[in-house]
Amino acid sequence: MMKNNKIETDWTQRLLQWFDKAKRSMPWRGENDPYRIWVSEVMLQQTRVEQAIPFYLRFIERFPSLEDLALSPIEDVLNAWNGLGYYRRGKQLHQAVQIIYYEHKGVFPKSFEDWLSLPGIGRYTAGALMSIALDKPCPAVDGNVARVISRFKGIRDDVTKDITKKNIEGFLQQYFPVDRCGDFTQALMELGAMMCLSKNPKCLLCPLTGLCFANLHQAQEELPVKKKKSSAIKEEWAVFLIETLNTVYLVSRKNEALLSDFWGLPMVYIEKTSAMEKAFKEKYGQSVKIVQKIGEMRYVFSHREWNMSIYQAKLNKTARLLKEDCTYDDDCKNIAKPFQKILSEFKIE
DNA sequence: AATACGGGGAA
DNA sequence: TTCCCAGTATT
Numbered sequence: 455m456m457k458n459n460k461i462e463t464d465w466t467q468r469l470l471q472w473f474d475k476a477k478r479s480m481p482w483r484g485e486n487d488p489y490r491i492w493v494s495e496v497m498l499q500q501t502r503v504e505q506a507i508p509f510y511l512r513f514i515e516r517f518p519s520l521e522d523l524a525l526s527p528i529e530d531v532l533n534a535w536n537g538l539g540y541y542r543r544g545k546q547l548h549q550a551v552q553i554i555y556y557e558h559k560g561v562f563p564k565s566f567e568d569w570l571s572l573p574g575i576g577r578y579t580a581g582a583l584m585s586i587a588l589d590k591p592c593p594a595v596d597g598n599v600a601r602v603i604s605r606f607k608g609i610r611d612d613v614t615k616d617i618t619k620k621n622i623e624g625f626l627q628q629y630f631p632v633d634r635c636g637d638f639t640q641a642l643m644e645l646g647a648m649m650c651l652s653k654n655p656k657c658l659l660c661p662l663t664g665l666c667f668a669n670l671h672q673a674q675e676e677l678p679v680k681k682k683k684s685s686a687i688k689e690e691w692a693v694f695l696i697e698t699l700n701t702v703y704l705v706s707r708k709n710e711a712l713l714s715d716f717w718g719l720p721m722v723y724i725e726k727t728s729a730m731e732k733a734f735k736e737k738y739g740q741s742v743k744i745v746q747k748i749g750e751m752r753y754v755f756s757h758r759e760w761n762m763s764i765y766q767a768k769l770n771k772t773a774r775l776l777k778e779d780c781t782y783d784d785d786c787k788n789i790a791k792p793f794q795k796i797l798s799e800f801k802i803e
Numbered sequence: 804a805a806t807a808c809g810g811g812g813a814a
Numbered sequence: 815t816t817c818c819c820a821g822t823a824t825t
Binding site: 494496497498500501505542546573574575576594596597652683685 | 819823
């Protein structure tokens with residue numbers, strides 16, 4: 455008899471045929487080295503393809519192999535990551551690569567669970583590496599895939615919830631084409647990026663048109679259901695521009711959660727002048743004298759907004775820079791974006 | 804189950 | 815402005 459899943463497997467064939475024809479060219483497509491696929495997947499976490507490409511190219515040029523990355527200092531890795539955001543990704547990629555290199559003799563994990571146990575690798579990335587790098591039938595549910603499948607199947611559960619994503623994994627698991635696992639995963643994501651857009655999806659051009667619940671029920675705009683994120687919290691900062699011998703005083707953000715391990719300008723919460731000078735002393739162990747306010751700068755993160763007042767200030771004459779501090783011409787030029795913006799705005803090169 | 808964690812592009 | 819992007823770790 456005709457298998458009753460003819461219609462159901464048909465959608466995967468349509469999807470793959472569309473993918474063969476429409477897929478975009480990307481630097482990591484066609485790569486065999488799991489390390490390079492890995493780098494691309496980590497960079498692409500919460501990051502658009504176009505944004506990641508230049509970083510990927512520079513990163514691979516600088517760290518062509520897993521061994522190159524494992525043997526490099528973390529400062530170099532963060533320097534290559536600077537500007538891409540979510541810097542924990544770079545740090546944890548470096549850690550995980552060192553685990554593979556030093557503890558597993560350079561042998562990549564072979565199972566989903568083994569990938570998952572590495573720092574910086576969650577269910578999505580583990581699935582992506584299993585399917586794309588190792589061609590195993592293992593689902594990888596990112597934002598694209600969640601949107602595509604919630605529309606295709608008419609799933610009205612909140613796709614930001616873990617349980618919903620696991621349900622989608624379970625759904626996909628039964629449709630993996632055994633010989634094209636990596637393409638199947640990539641095709642789902644490509645469809646989400648090219649056709650099944652969040653807003654104004656191109657249903658008329660979609661290879662799944664006619665098979666898709668949302669398309670049949672005109673429910674594209676209602677799906678997927680996701681709870682909205684809380685908005686950014688505003689913070690008022692005083693940022694200090696302290697010139698010493700034509701350079702600028704910088705501090706390490708080693709113990710900060712945000713922009714951790716980068717260098718930045720010293721900063722304290724806005725208060726009265728005397729209170730800020732005191733706060734500076736508490737925080738940095740240096741006596742400072744505020745000269746004048748010289749400008750303002752706004753910097754917006756996804757979860758936080760910095761309103762920065764820029765103060766020209768002078769260190770106490772007898773003060774010596776602590777060893778972990780530095781000036782702009784020292785060897786610590788891995789300066790975080792917001793401070794680069796200030797330094798460039800105020801013409802300090 | 805929430806929240807922290809970056810930056811950029813699109814409407 | 816708001817949303818969202820080839821998410822993960824922590825609380």
